[in-house]
Amino acid sequence: MISKIERAEVNATAVVLGKLSGAFGIPLSDLLSDVGQDTGRLTHLSDQPLWTDPESGYSRRALSPRSSAVLRLTEVEMPAGARVAYTAAAYAFQQQQLWMLSGILRLREGDLVHDLAVGDCLAFGAPADCVFENISGQPCRYLIAIAQLQPSSGR
Numbered sequence: 001m002i003s004k005i006e007r008a009e010v011n012a013t014a015v016v017l018g019k020l021s022g023a024f025g026i027p028l029s030d031l032l033s034d035v036g037q038d039t040g041r042l043t044h045l046s047d048q049p050l051w052t053d054p055e056s057g058y059s060r061r062a063l064s065p066r067s068s069a070v071l072r073l074t075e076v077e078m079p080a081g082a083r084v085a086y087t088a089a090a091y092a093f094q095q096q097q098l099w100m101l102s103g104i105l106r107l108r109e110g111d112l113v114h115d116l117a118v119g120d121c122l123a124f125g126a127p128a129d130c131v132f133e134n135i136s137g138q139p140c141r142y143l144i145a146i147a148q149l150q151p152s153s154g155r
Contacts, residue, residue: 078139112125
């Protein structure tokens with residue numbers, strides 16, 4: 001499957017990319033960004049990779065320059081009624097915060113349910129299976145800030 005994705009023979013879904021992200025221990029935004037992208041401090045809108053999930057219409061735009069190794073910003077837009085699920089592995093070695101820009105989002109983080117509206121900001125807890133649901137009749141947009149954490153050495 002990975003080779004088909006690399007050769008652009010198939011368009012991977014959010015679920016598949018979330019599993020790959022967890023398996024390889026890299027942020028989803030890194031999987032979706034252009035490896036050949038300039039390493040400067042500025043990323044123009046035209047250079048920000050945009051990916052859309054073929055199943056849900058959910059889209060992610062990688063905003064941060066590749067030179068930003070510590071913090072990554074990603075803009076997400078979900079169509080009305082869209083639902084996307086990620087396994088806990090997709091959140092390993094990361095700290096994330098979500099800031100609502102428009103609409104309403106229901107985020108199921110393990111057993112917790114968060115209903116988020118414009119202006120709300122949520123810091124994610126320990127890695128857990130997550131389900132993002134746009135529970136409104138309008139698209140919703142939010143910003144994800146991702147800080148890459150170093151795995152502990154076990155000492």
